[in-house]
Every structure is written in C-alpha cells, then in structure tokens.
Amino acid sequence: MLITVIKRDLKCVSHNLSSSVQPIGFFIIITSLFPLAVTPDPKVLQGIAPGIIWISALLATLLALDTLFKEDFVDGTIDQMFIVANSLYVVAFARIISHWLISGLPLILMCLIIAFMLQIPEHSLDALIVSLLLGTPTLSLVGSIGAALTVGLRYSGVLLALITLPLYIPVMIFGASCISADLIGLQWSGQAYLLAAMLVLSITLAPFATAAALRININ
Amino acid sequence: MQKRNSRAWFHRFGSSSYFYRIASRWGPRTGWGALVLMVTGIFMGLFVAPPDYQMGDSYRIIYIHVPTAWMSLSVYVLMALAAAIGLIWKMKVSFHVSRACAPIGAAFTFCALITGSLWGKPTWGTYWIWDARLTSELVLLFLYMGYMALDKAIPDRNTASQATAVLSLVGLVNIPIIHYSVEWWNTLHQGSTVIRMDGPSIDAQMLVPLLITTVAMNLYFVSVLFSRVRCELLNLERRTQWVREVING
Numbered sequence: 185m186l187i188t189v190i191k192r193d194l195k196c197v198s199h200n201l202s203s204s205v206q207p208i209g210f211f212i213i214i215t216s217l218f219p220l221a222v223t224p225d226p227k228v229l230q231g232i233a234p235g236i237i238w239i240s241a242l243l244a245t246l247l248a249l250d251t252l253f254k255e256d257f258v259d260g261t262i263d264q265m266f267i268v269a270n271s272l273y274v275v276a277f278a279r280i281i282s283h284w285l286i287s288g289l290p291l292i293l294m295c296l297i298i299a300f301m302l303q304i305p306e307h308s309l310d311a312l313i314v315s316l317l318l319g320t321p322t323l324s325l326v327g328s329i330g331a332a333l334t335v336g337l338r339y340s341g342v343l344l345a346l347i348t349l350p351l352y353i354p355v356m357i358f359g360a361s362c363i364s365a366d367l368i369g370l371q372w373s374g375q376a377y378l379l380a381a382m383l384v385l386s387i388t389l390a391p392f393a394t395a396a397a398l399r400i401n402i403n
Numbered sequence: 404m405q406k407r408n409s410r411a412w413f414h415r416f417g418s419s420s421y422f423y424r425i426a427s428r429w430g431p432r433t434g435w436g437a438l439v440l441m442v443t444g445i446f447m448g449l450f451v452a453p454p455d456y457q458m459g460d461s462y463r464i465i466y467i468h469v470p471t472a473w474m475s476l477s478v479y480v481l482m483a484l485a486a487a488i489g490l491i492w493k494m495k496v497s498f499h500v501s502r503a504c505a506p507i508g509a510a511f512t513f514c515a516l517i518t519g520s521l522w523g524k525p526t527w528g529t530y531w532i533w534d535a536r537l538t539s540e541l542v543l544l545f546l547y548m549g550y551m552a553l554d555k556a557i558p559d560r561n562t563a564s565q566a567t568a569v570l571s572l573v574g575l576v577n578i579p580i581i582h583y584s585v586e587w588w589n590t591l592h593q594g595s596t597v598i599r600m601d602g603p604s605i606d607a608q609m610l611v612p613l614l615i616t617t618v619a620m621n622l623y624f625v626s627v628l629f630s631r632v633r634c635e636l637l638n639l640e641r642r643t644q645w646v647r648e649v650i651n652g
Binding site: 326329333334336337340343346347348349350351353354357358361378382385389393396397400401403 | 542545546548549550552553556557562565566569570572573574576577580581584585588
C-alpha cells in the first residue's frame with residue numbers, strides 16, 4: 185500500500201511536472217536574492233551562506249506543503265485511500281515520503297550549484313549535503329502536520345507558514361550551524377547527530393499526528 | 404459499580420452545566436484573591452524588599468516579569484493537557500478550557516517579553532538581545548499566535564477544537580526541543596535563582612513578594628479562564644435547557 189501510494193504520487197508529478205518544479209525555482213531565486221540585497225562580497229557571503237541556504241530551504245519546503253493533501257482531499261481521493269487501507273497512517277506516511285522525493289531531494293541536488301554561487305568552499309560540501317539530507321526529511325515530516333491541519337481551508341498558505349515555521353526553528357538552527365562549524369574549521373558531527381535525533385523523533389511521531397489531523401478533517 | 408463511582412467526579416466535569424456552576428462560583432473568588440494578593444505582593448516588592456546590590460532598584464520588575472514568564476509556559480502545558488483530555492475522553496468542556504487558555508497565555512508571554520526588554524535596557528544596555536530565554540519566549544509567542552490563527556480560521560467549532568488540540572500537543576513536544584536548541588545556540592540570560600537543588604539563592608525578603616505575586620498571577624489566570632469558558636459555554640449551548648435556566652435566574 186505504501187509503495188503503491190508513493191508510485192501513484194510520483195506518476196502524478198511526472199504528468200504535472202511544471203507545478204512540482206516551482207518550489208525548486210523559488211529556492212534558486214531566493215538564494216540569489218541575498219547576494220543582491222546584502223552584498224556580493226565573497227567573504228561576507230560565505231559567512232551568511234549557511235543561513236541563506238537553510239532559510240530558503242524552509243520556505244521552499246513550505247511552498248510545496250500547501251498542495252500536499254489539498255487536491256486529494258478536495259476530490260475525495262484521501263477518503264477512498266482511507267477506505268481501502270483502513271488507516272490514514274499509511275496514506276500520511278507515503279505522502280510525506282513522496283513530498284520529500286519531490287521537494288527535498290531536488291533541493292539537495294540544486295544546492296551543489298547554489299553552494300558555489302554563495303562561495304562555499306568544496307571541502308564544506310559534505311557538511312552541507314549531510315545537514316540537508318538529515319534535515320529536509322524532518323521538514324517534510326513536521327510540515328505535513330500543519331498541511332493536514334489546514335487541509336479543509338480554502339486559503340491556507342499564510343496560516344500554514346504561521347503554524348509550521350516556529351516548529352522548524354530547531355532544525356534550522358542545527359542545520360545552519362552544521363555548515364557554519366565546518367566553514368570555520370570546527371567539528372560538525374555533534375550538530376549532525378542532533379539533526380539525526382530530530383529526524384528519528386519526527387519519523388516516529390509526526391505521521392501519527394498527521395493521520396490524526398487528516399481524520400479530524402475528514403469527519 | 405465501585406469502579407464507576409470512583410471516576411464519577413472526573414466525568415462530572417464533562418457536563419457543561421456542572422462546569423458552569425463551578426466556574427461561576429470560583430471565578431469571582433479567585434479574581435478577588437488575585438487582586439488582594441497582587442496589591443500586597445507589588446507593595447512588598449516595591450517598598451519592603453531591599454534593593455539589589457548590583458542592579459539597584461531596577462530588579463523590582465521581577466515581581467511582574469518572573470511570574471508572567473512562568474505562567475506563559477505553564478499555561479501552554481495546561482492548554483495541551485486539556486487538549487489531550489479532550490481528545491482521549493471526548494470531553495467538550497476540556498476543549499473549551501484548552502481554547503480559552505491560548506489568548507491568556509499569549510498575553511502572559513507578551514508581558515514577559517515586554518517587561519524583560521524594559522529590564523534589559525538598564526542591566527544589559529539594550530532592549531533586545533538574541534539571548535536563549537528571550538528567543539524561546541518569542542518562539543512561544545509565535546506558537547500561541549499560530550494556535551489562535553488556526554482556531555479562528557476553521558469555521559466549524561468542533562473541527563477547530565480538535566485541530567487546535569493536535570497542534571497544541573505537537574507544540575508541547577516541540578517546546579523542550581526549541582528551548583534546548585536555542586539554549587545551545589546562544590545564552591546570556593542570568594541562571595535561575597529560585598528553583599535550584601541547593602535551595603533558592605535569592606534573599607528571602609525578595610523571594611516572599613515574588614511568591615505572592617506568582618500565586619496572584621495563578622489566581623488571576625483561573626479567574627479569567629473561568630469567565631472565558633463560561634462565555635463560550637453560554638454561547639455554544641444557548642439553545643439548551645440549562646442555559647435558559649441560567650439566563651432566567
């Protein structure tokens with residue numbers, strides 16, 4: 185069931201590619217706004233690059249969250265899945281995985297290019313990749329709760345940001361400090377372990393909360 | 404039979420009319436208690452307690468700052484607990500309590516932030532600094548605001564109370580994580596001087612007014628909470644028999 189739902193989601197994405205790449209385009213634009221607004225000076229840029237990447241990643245994830253359940257909720261697909269699987273947990277979990285595959289994974293790949301534009305040296309790329317690999321799934325997991333809570337509302341974009349962004353703060357702090365630590369030559373394994381811990385915690389708890397929120401809205 | 408009786412006191416709180424009666428009896432009493440204690444505590448804090456050897460008189464703002472900061476967190480915990488009770492035992496009154504907590508808790512958080520920033524000017528030399536406790540208090544305010552925004556956005560009351568209940572539980576899990584992540588991120592705030600393993604390090608003459616104002620804040624909270632829940636109950640159940648009896652005396 186899990187695999188079936190993921191496959192279906194990915195198929196839907198391939199039919200409607202342009203709307204799924206929008207968050208990635210948004211990510212690229214946001215990151216390139218910072219040098220324009222702050223300074224193109226490589227030294228300064230390198231110092232704030234971890235923050236730029238992580239804030240942009242939060243916003244891009246948030247943008248993709250709005251449509252996570254909405255269309256399928258409106259046309260009744262989620263109801264049907266609920267009837268077939270008799271559990272919203274599977275539906276929620278599959279959705280979260282496909283959300284990460286669609287928004288998180290391309291974002292990490294895109295970061296390899298963005299990193300050079302923001303003057304992040306090559307030896308810091310591993311810290312960047314590890315922090316995003318451990319952090320972005322947590323963003324999808326925690327964000328799915330907010331998406332499920334607001335699924336019944338017609339205009340939920342700003343509300344979704346309002347309730348989700350505060351919950352993203354710990355991930356952002358450790359994700360950005362993971363890269364910053366490596367930039368100034370410090371160990372970053374501590375931050376990476378904390379990100380991993382948050383990922384494990386959110387994998388165990390978030391899908392239940394998402395499923396509960398979906399059930400509330402279906403009733 | 405025995406078992407059912409032992410839990411009866413708990414289930415009685417699920418009845419709107421019972422809760423309304425309790426709330427209208429205890430709301431005014433706690434309100435008056437809060438007023439008396441608050442005046443006493445503030446008076447003792449401003450005129451009886453000695454000035455601090457380092458901060459002089461400016462420390463006296465703790466008699467507002469510290470109780471509101473404590474309340475801001477404990478109100479959130481109460482809000483989440485009431486939400487959990489509502490979700491587990493399907494008690495509607497519990498949801499009303501949870502939803503009534505949010506604006507009061509947000510107000511406490513706001514007061515703690517304002518008084519903290521006013522206190523920061525003479526002691527740290529600046530109104531705002533990105534210190535760990537200030538930051539987590541600010542995030543707490545964001546959590547309250549998100550809760551209230553969600554509550555207002557969902558038109559159906561039943562759905563709204565369940566959705567906000569889930570959100571408050573998610574927030575409850577997140578609060579310690581947020582707290583420790585900003586703690587490790589940056590800290591400047593003075594350590595706790597009241598709750599410590601080896602007893603409070605604050606002088607008794609300063610501590611007593613603080614405890615009095617803390618109790619006053621708690622009573623004030625209970626009083627406001629009760630009147631908010633009463634309004635909510637009267638509004639939602641305006642077509643029922645017991646409300647008509649209340650209105651007609």
